[in-house]
Amino acid sequence: MFRTSLLRNLRAPLISSSVTRKPLVQNVVALSQPLFVRNYSGFPPLTRELAKERILELLEGYDKVDASKEITEESSYVQDLGLDSLDVVEVVMELEHEFNIQIPDNEADSLKTVGQTIDYVLSQEDSV
Amino acid sequence: MATSRQVLSLYKQLLEKAYKFDNYNFREYAKRKIHDSFKEHKGLSGQEQINSLYNSGIDSLAQLQRQTSISQMYTFEKLVVEPLDKHHH
Numbered sequence: 253m254f255r256t257s258l259l260r261n262l263r264a265p266l267i268s269s270s271v272t273r274k275p276l277v278q279n280v281v282a283l284s285q286p287l288f289v290r291n292y293s294g295f296p297p298l299t300r301e302l303a304k305e306r307i308l309e310l311l312e313g314y315d316k317v318d319a320s321k322e323i324t325e326e327s328s329y330v331q332d333l334g335l336d337s338l339d340v341v342e343v344v345m346e347l348e349h350e351f352n353i354q355i356p357d358n359e360a361d362s363l364k365t366v367g368q369t370i371d372y373v374l375s376q377e378d379s380v
Numbered sequence: 381m382a383t384s385r386q387v388l389s390l391y392k393q394l395l396e397k398a399y400k401f402d403n404y405n406f407r408e409y410a411k412r413k414i415h416d417s418f419k420e421h422k423g424l425s426g427q428e429q430i431n432s433l434y435n436s437g438i439d440s441l442a443q444l445q446r447q448t449s450i451s452q453m454y455t456f457e458k459l460v461v462e463p464l465d466k467h468h469h
Contacts, residue, residue: 337384338418341392357389 298379303351303370310346311366314339325367351379381427382434390437391418397441400448403456410444 296302304325311317311333318334321327329335329343344360347353347369353376355363363369373379391414398410424430458464 336422337388338391338415338422341388342395345392345395357385357392361385 298351298374300370300374303373303379304366306350307347307366307370307373310350311343314343314346323366325365325370327366328364329366330364347373351376353379382430387418387430387434387437390434390441394437394441394444397444397448401451402454403451404459404462406447406451 308323311323312319316335316339317323318332321332323333327333329340330337335343340363341360344355344363348355351373353373355372359372363372394414395411398407398414401407401410421429421433424433
Protein backbone atom coordinates (compact mmCIF):
# COMPACT_ATOMS: atom_id res chain seq x y z
CA MET A 253 0.00 0.00 0.00
CA PHE A 254 2.79 2.37 0.91
CA ARG A 255 4.65 1.46 -2.23
CA THR A 256 1.73 2.24 -4.51
CA SER A 257 1.11 5.62 -2.92
CA LEU A 258 4.81 6.34 -3.15
CA LEU A 259 4.87 5.41 -6.82
CA ARG A 260 1.81 7.48 -7.49
CA ASN A 261 3.39 10.50 -5.87
CA LEU A 262 6.54 10.05 -7.85
CA ARG A 263 4.63 9.52 -11.05
CA ALA A 264 2.24 12.45 -10.87
CA PRO A 265 4.84 15.22 -11.15
CA LEU A 266 6.55 13.44 -14.03
CA ILE A 267 3.52 13.91 -16.26
CA SER A 268 3.12 17.57 -15.45
CA SER A 269 6.81 18.35 -15.44
CA SER A 270 7.36 17.91 -19.15
CA VAL A 271 7.94 21.67 -19.37
CA THR A 272 9.88 22.27 -16.17
CA ARG A 273 11.78 19.62 -14.26
CA LYS A 274 11.68 21.48 -10.99
CA PRO A 275 8.48 20.03 -9.39
CA LEU A 276 9.88 16.50 -9.56
CA VAL A 277 12.89 17.42 -7.49
CA GLN A 278 10.72 19.25 -4.97
CA ASN A 279 8.47 16.25 -4.60
CA VAL A 280 11.36 13.88 -3.91
CA VAL A 281 12.54 16.21 -1.19
CA ALA A 282 9.04 16.25 0.26
CA LEU A 283 9.04 12.45 0.35
CA SER A 284 12.13 12.30 2.49
CA GLN A 285 10.60 14.62 5.09
CA PRO A 286 9.18 12.96 8.21
CA LEU A 287 5.81 14.59 7.50
CA PHE A 288 5.25 11.97 4.85
CA VAL A 289 5.75 8.95 7.10
CA ARG A 290 2.62 7.10 8.14
CA ASN A 291 2.74 4.30 10.64
CA TYR A 292 0.40 1.77 9.09
CA SER A 293 1.60 -0.99 11.37
CA GLY A 294 1.23 0.98 14.57
CA PHE A 295 -0.65 -1.55 16.68
CA PRO A 296 0.30 -2.11 20.30
CA PRO A 297 2.82 -4.86 21.12
CA LEU A 298 1.43 -8.17 22.35
CA THR A 299 1.59 -8.08 26.12
CA ARG A 300 0.60 -10.83 28.50
CA GLU A 301 -2.62 -9.03 29.50
CA LEU A 302 -3.59 -8.49 25.89
CA ALA A 303 -2.94 -12.12 24.96
CA LYS A 304 -4.89 -13.31 27.98
CA GLU A 305 -7.81 -11.07 27.16
CA ARG A 306 -7.95 -12.32 23.56
CA ILE A 307 -7.68 -15.97 24.54
CA LEU A 308 -10.40 -15.63 27.18
CA GLU A 309 -12.63 -13.85 24.68
CA LEU A 310 -12.07 -16.64 22.19
CA LEU A 311 -12.92 -19.30 24.77
CA GLU A 312 -16.00 -17.46 26.00
CA GLY A 313 -17.26 -17.27 22.44
CA TYR A 314 -16.85 -21.01 21.97
CA ASP A 315 -20.25 -22.56 22.54
CA LYS A 316 -19.02 -25.84 24.00
CA VAL A 317 -17.22 -24.16 26.87
CA ASP A 318 -19.17 -24.51 30.07
CA ALA A 319 -20.54 -20.96 30.45
CA SER A 320 -21.38 -21.32 34.13
CA LYS A 321 -17.71 -21.58 35.13
CA GLU A 322 -15.33 -18.68 35.24
CA ILE A 323 -12.28 -19.15 33.06
CA THR A 324 -8.98 -18.51 34.83
CA GLU A 325 -5.36 -19.17 33.91
CA GLU A 326 -5.47 -22.41 35.86
CA SER A 327 -8.51 -23.72 33.99
CA SER A 328 -7.80 -26.99 32.25
CA TYR A 329 -9.53 -27.49 28.90
CA VAL A 330 -10.56 -31.05 29.53
CA GLN A 331 -11.21 -31.03 33.28
CA ASP A 332 -12.57 -27.54 33.97
CA LEU A 333 -14.04 -26.38 30.69
CA GLY A 334 -15.59 -29.70 29.72
CA LEU A 335 -13.98 -29.98 26.28
CA ASP A 336 -12.99 -33.27 24.65
CA SER A 337 -9.87 -33.86 22.58
CA LEU A 338 -11.68 -32.97 19.34
CA ASP A 339 -12.79 -29.63 20.81
CA VAL A 340 -9.25 -28.90 21.95
CA VAL A 341 -8.08 -29.36 18.34
CA GLU A 342 -10.69 -26.78 17.29
CA VAL A 343 -9.58 -24.35 20.01
CA VAL A 344 -5.98 -24.74 18.85
CA MET A 345 -7.06 -24.01 15.27
CA GLU A 346 -8.89 -20.87 16.41
CA LEU A 347 -5.77 -19.80 18.29
CA GLU A 348 -3.68 -20.29 15.16
CA HIS A 349 -6.02 -18.02 13.24
CA GLU A 350 -6.28 -15.45 16.02
CA PHE A 351 -2.54 -15.02 16.56
CA ASN A 352 -1.46 -15.91 13.03
CA ILE A 353 0.87 -18.70 14.15
CA GLN A 354 1.30 -22.40 13.44
CA ILE A 355 1.10 -24.74 16.41
CA PRO A 356 2.62 -28.16 15.65
CA ASP A 357 0.72 -31.22 16.92
CA ASN A 358 3.29 -32.28 19.51
CA GLU A 359 3.30 -28.79 21.03
CA ALA A 360 -0.48 -28.54 20.88
CA ASP A 361 -0.60 -31.75 22.96
CA SER A 362 1.32 -30.08 25.77
CA LEU A 363 -1.17 -27.20 26.05
CA LYS A 364 -3.47 -28.32 28.83
CA THR A 365 -4.47 -25.13 30.61
CA VAL A 366 -5.27 -21.55 29.63
CA GLY A 367 -2.10 -20.28 31.36
CA GLN A 368 0.13 -22.67 29.40
CA THR A 369 -1.52 -21.48 26.21
CA ILE A 370 -0.85 -17.82 27.01
CA ASP A 371 2.81 -18.61 27.71
CA TYR A 372 3.08 -20.57 24.50
CA VAL A 373 1.54 -17.79 22.39
CA LEU A 374 3.88 -15.23 23.95
CA SER A 375 6.91 -17.47 23.36
CA GLN A 376 6.18 -17.46 19.62
CA GLU A 377 7.98 -14.51 18.10
CA ASP A 378 5.61 -14.05 15.20
CA SER A 379 2.41 -13.88 17.25
CA VAL A 380 0.33 -10.82 16.44
CA MET B 381 -2.79 -48.97 13.44
CA ALA B 382 -4.33 -45.52 13.85
CA THR B 383 -3.44 -43.92 17.17
CA SER B 384 -5.57 -41.26 18.81
CA ARG B 385 -2.94 -38.72 17.91
CA GLN B 386 -3.14 -39.66 14.25
CA VAL B 387 -6.93 -39.40 14.40
CA LEU B 388 -6.72 -35.93 15.95
CA SER B 389 -4.19 -34.90 13.35
CA LEU B 390 -6.51 -36.14 10.59
CA TYR B 391 -9.37 -34.18 12.18
CA LYS B 392 -7.30 -31.02 12.14
CA GLN B 393 -6.15 -31.53 8.57
CA LEU B 394 -9.72 -32.14 7.41
CA LEU B 395 -10.99 -29.00 9.14
CA GLU B 396 -8.15 -26.92 7.75
CA LYS B 397 -9.05 -28.09 4.26
CA ALA B 398 -12.75 -27.44 4.88
CA TYR B 399 -11.98 -23.80 5.79
CA LYS B 400 -10.53 -23.38 2.32
CA PHE B 401 -13.88 -23.64 0.54
CA ASP B 402 -14.77 -20.24 -0.86
CA ASN B 403 -18.45 -21.01 -1.00
CA TYR B 404 -20.21 -20.54 2.32
CA ASN B 405 -22.55 -23.50 1.88
CA PHE B 406 -19.82 -25.95 0.92
CA ARG B 407 -17.61 -24.71 3.72
CA GLU B 408 -20.24 -24.93 6.42
CA TYR B 409 -21.42 -28.31 5.19
CA ALA B 410 -17.89 -29.73 5.20
CA LYS B 411 -17.19 -28.40 8.68
CA ARG B 412 -20.45 -29.75 10.05
CA LYS B 413 -20.00 -33.11 8.36
CA ILE B 414 -16.44 -33.57 9.66
CA HIS B 415 -17.46 -32.47 13.12
CA ASP B 416 -20.51 -34.73 13.29
CA SER B 417 -18.76 -37.78 11.83
CA PHE B 418 -15.97 -37.61 14.37
CA LYS B 419 -18.37 -36.97 17.25
CA GLU B 420 -20.54 -39.88 16.17
CA HIS B 421 -17.68 -42.37 16.45
CA LYS B 422 -16.07 -40.80 19.49
CA GLY B 423 -16.49 -43.82 21.74
CA LEU B 424 -15.30 -46.38 19.21
CA SER B 425 -12.80 -48.85 20.65
CA GLY B 426 -12.45 -51.68 18.08
CA GLN B 427 -9.09 -51.31 16.36
CA GLU B 428 -10.38 -52.70 13.08
CA GLN B 429 -13.29 -50.27 12.93
CA ILE B 430 -11.06 -47.36 13.85
CA ASN B 431 -8.63 -48.30 11.10
CA SER B 432 -11.30 -48.59 8.44
CA LEU B 433 -12.82 -45.24 9.42
CA TYR B 434 -9.37 -43.69 9.56
CA ASN B 435 -8.67 -44.88 6.04
CA SER B 436 -11.97 -43.52 4.76
CA GLY B 437 -11.03 -40.25 6.48
CA ILE B 438 -7.76 -40.18 4.53
CA ASP B 439 -9.74 -40.69 1.32
CA SER B 440 -12.07 -37.85 2.30
CA LEU B 441 -9.06 -35.64 2.88
CA ALA B 442 -7.86 -36.29 -0.66
CA GLN B 443 -11.36 -35.59 -1.94
CA LEU B 444 -11.54 -32.33 0.03
CA GLN B 445 -8.17 -31.33 -1.36
CA ARG B 446 -9.52 -31.71 -4.89
CA GLN B 447 -12.85 -30.07 -4.20
CA THR B 448 -11.41 -27.05 -2.42
CA SER B 449 -8.96 -26.53 -5.27
CA ILE B 450 -11.84 -26.56 -7.73
CA SER B 451 -13.91 -24.30 -5.47
CA GLN B 452 -11.10 -21.75 -5.44
CA MET B 453 -11.17 -21.53 -9.22
CA TYR B 454 -14.55 -19.83 -9.06
CA THR B 455 -15.63 -16.71 -7.25
CA PHE B 456 -18.64 -16.61 -5.02
CA GLU B 457 -20.46 -13.58 -3.70
CA LYS B 458 -20.48 -13.39 0.04
CA LEU B 459 -23.82 -14.16 1.61
CA VAL B 460 -25.45 -11.72 4.00
CA VAL B 461 -24.93 -14.15 6.85
CA GLU B 462 -21.16 -14.08 6.39
CA PRO B 463 -19.14 -11.61 8.44
CA LEU B 464 -16.95 -9.50 6.14
CA ASP B 465 -13.93 -9.44 8.41
CA LYS B 466 -13.65 -13.20 8.58
CA HIS B 467 -10.00 -14.19 8.63
CA HIS B 468 -10.30 -17.84 7.61
CA HIS B 469 -9.19 -18.45 4.07
